[in-house]
Amino acid sequence: MATQVTINEGVLWVGGEAYPLRNISHVGQRTLSVDEGAAWKKFILRTIGWLIVGGIFAAVTDTVGKIVFLVVEALLIWKLVSALQKPPVYGLVLNTSGTQRAAIWSTQQEEIQRLVFEITKAIGDPDVAQTVINVEHAVQGDLIQQYGEGSIGKALHSGSGSIGGA
Helix, strand or coil, X not given: CCEEEEEECCEEEECCEEEEXXXXXXXXXXEECCCHHXXXXXXXXXXXXXXXXXXXXXXXXXXXXXXHHHHHHHHHHHHHHHHHCCCCEEEEEEEECCEEEEEEEECCHHHHHHHXXXXXXXXXXXXXXCEEEEECCECCEEEEEEECCEEEEEEEECCECCCEEC
C-alpha cells in the first residue's frame, strides 16, 4: 500500500501525521528482521518434543499414527521456512523533542534512505519547494518487535505515525 510523504512550508507530512521540521533533531532508519537463531531454536525444540511424543504415538497406533507423525513434522518444517523467508522491514525514525518516533515502515530500504535524504535536505533549507514522495512499499498492520531473547510485545502500526503498544 502506498503512503504519501510531503514536505511543505516547513512541515513534514506522513499520511495524516505532521512533524514541524524545526522540531526534528535527528532523522535515521531502523531495520527489523527475523531472528534466525530464535527461529531455528524454536524449530529444534519443537522437533525434539514431537519426535518423543509423536514417536510414541506412531509406535502405539498403526498407519494413521505414522501419517499424523509425518504431517506434523512437515508442518513444523513449513513454519520454519516461512519464518526464515520473511523480508526485513525498514523504518524512518524521527527524533522530536526528545522522543523517538517510527514515522513510516517499508519493505524497500531505498525508499527509507530517500526519505532520510530528502528530510535532511529540507531541515537544512526549510524554504525549499514542496516535495512529495510516494512510499510504494509501505507496511501496514501489526508489528511484532523483539530485541534479544525477550519479547517486548505486540505493537500496533498503521504504516505512519508512532507505534502504540497492545
